[in-house]
Amino acid sequence: MEYRKIKDEDKEGDVIPSDVEGLQSKSLSGTVAAFGGSSREQNKWKRKTIVTIALTILTSSQAILIVWSKRAGKYEYSVTTANFLVEALKCAFSLAALSRIWSNDGITDDNRLSTTWDEVSVYPIPAALYLIKNLLQYYIFAYVDAPGYQILKNLNIISTGVLYRIILKRKLSEIQWAAFILLGAGCTTAQLNPSSDHVLQTPFHGWMMAIVMALLSGFAGVYTEAIIKKRPSRNINVQNFWLYIFGMGFNAIAIIIQDFDAVANKGFFHGYSLITALMILNHALSGIAVSMVMKYADNIVKVYSTSVAMLLTAVVSVFLFGFHLSLAFFLGSIVVSVSVYMHSIGKIQR
Amino acid sequence: MEYRKIKDEDKEGDVIPSDVEGLQSKSLSGTVAAFGGSSREQNKWKRKTIVTIALTILTSSQAILIVWSKRAGKYEYSVTTANFLVEALKCAFSLAALSRIWSNDGITDDNRLSTTWDEVSVYPIPAALYLIKNLLQYYIFAYVDAPGYQILKNLNIISTGVLYRIILKRKLSEIQWAAFILLGAGCTTAQLNPSSDHVLQTPFHGWMMAIVMALLSGFAGVYTEAIIKKRPSRNINVQNFWLYIFGMGFNAIAIIIQDFDAVANKGFFHGYSLITALMILNHALSGIAVSMVMKYADNIVKVYSTSVAMLLTAVVSVFLFGFHLSLAFFLGSIVVSVSVYMHSIGKIQR
Secondary structure (H helix, E strand, O other): OHHHHHHHHHHHHHHOOOHHHHHHHHHHHOOOOOOOOHHHHHHHHHHHHHHHHHHHHHHHHHHHHHHHHHHOOOOOOOHHHHHHHHHHHHHHHHHHHHHHHHHHHOOOOOOOOOOOHHHHOOOHHHHHHHHHHHHHHHHHOOOOOHHHHHHHOOHHHHHHHHHHHHHOOOOOOHHHHHHHHHHHHHHHHHOOOOOHHHHHHOOHHHHHHHHHHHHHHHHHHHHHHHHHHHOOOOOHHHHHHHHHHHHHHHHHHHHHHHHHHHHHHHOOOOOOOHHHHHHHHHHHHHHHHHHHHHHHOOHHHHHHHHHHHHHHHHHHHHHHHOOOOOHHHHHHHHHHHHHHHHHHHHHHHO | OHHHHHHHHHHHHHHOOOHHHHHHHHHHHOOOOOOOOHHHHHHHHHHHHHHHHHHHHHHHHHHHHHHHHHHOOOOOOOHHHHHHHHHHHHHHHHHHHHHHHHHHHOOOOOOOOOOOHHHHOOOHHHHHHHHHHHHHHHHHOOOOOHHHHHHHOOHHHHHHHHHHHHHOOOOOOHHHHHHHHHHHHHHHHHOOOOOHHHHHHOOHHHHHHHHHHHHHHHHHHHHHHHHHHHOOOOOHHHHHHHHHHHHHHHHHHHHHHHHHHHHHHHOOOOOOOHHHHHHHHHHHHHHHHHHHHHHHOOHHHHHHHHHHHHHHHHHHHHHHHOOOOOHHHHHHHHHHHHHHHHHHHHHHHO
């Protein structure tokens, strides 16, 4: 449903191909709708808002599905096969969207699937980085427990901000930097629980590994944005197709490394249930939403979106699962809210 | 020592009586040192900085003395007699400073002790408000425990900001408001401990009482600033003298209400020790520093100063008493630091 909405928006963008290019240079100079064409600017703003909201909703429903599946005790499928199917589904969605565009607009330079080595050579890099990060994830649990890892994962916020600045050379204003530090502190505060202090006893190796993982994850995100933004007029579905094809490839490698025996003995779909299928669908749609946010907004918006999703998940879990909200959660939410406000204020004054 | 420093600074102010008036109107318009007289501006800024640092150091050493006295198990003196002595000592300090000023500069309209009913009639109000607040303090413990009360006391930050805006009609910029909300959230986060969530179970009556106490405390602070700032050229020691004389009066009432029997049977100084004397001296100096901050800065600076002092206390306690800093403390400190930065940024852009 969300995907349909995004698709319709996207089609609009294909009618005026220079649109996205305009958005990028505009948002860089920071003077939105300063001259003429305000309806174009409005369209861009609308599309940016819709993909951001879609990502927020999909991310929070993702977390809720995970809690639900754990509660239902269904977690015995192999994660690598599910990840492979997520990539395959994203590929299928991209192809479906493309075939609709082809039948409406005909095949153009921007929406044709065939490509050059120059364009496609960078697409495997994010997928490879994510694979390395996911493999490292198995080793970090030798140093920290799962709740501690949740806390350390907030280092992603800081690493994304730093790499966004260094690699994409996009400037955040001083207030936006302050806001970003607050986002990290607020998210961590919201996740505090009575045993969180254990994380301070994490050994040096654990810290290093957490920092490397944060850098890998941040780098993969920023690099994806760089790839997608490099060719602003290129149709996002083509870009997604190539990203996801390599994603499928690397996840096939992961299946062989980690779950070859299980798949060979019990079958590819062993342990799957309705909830597994829903999770795969949700992950696929979230992945597409992430790409859309990279195309029409940026990594900073993505981090804000997933952080707000984390808070939303907790609030929804109160109603769905009778979860209990802590004082730390309220305080963290206040800090995150002020951070979101400051980020928007900082943009205006830039 | 700190007091001496403040005094010397203050003497400087008496040589140029219009000085303070200038400071006030300047800081209102927010254009510091925009034209000429930059050395005057520098002196004002220096004085403001010194009183703020003095207040921060005195407040944090206050908290450390309290911990020390509790550790030493010496807490059996009656608090009301100590409070009375604090007011008396502040009175004595003010008179000593005044007598030095009189012998140096002679008696002028601004430094004479005699006053009009019109000037003096408002001075009892802050003392009366503090008395009511201190009496309420005994009743709130029926609803919350001591650590819970520490958490709820952070409502003072918000009430001070709101009353500062309403009563003194001084504007904070949007960023400064955001910073102030962060200050409250950050201080509370820094004080979180595994049992903090109990405070969420505070009954309605407890919340109401905590809010009333926060309003009383905020109102007393803001009202004191209004009294002191109303006559900018009036010597601060005269203003302090009148404030503290009424403070002595109201604390005498408190002795009669709460500790009459204890004082009558065991004597006024029962249970006093060296540490009690140090605490009384420290409270007196802190009280004078608060007045100075009200005169040369404002309630907002006071709140920041005491909040930073709270963090300093915790850090110093690690070395002195082997206290353990929590992850929540680190996160709260980050948020408070960003808040201080934003407050200063917000001022420039106003």
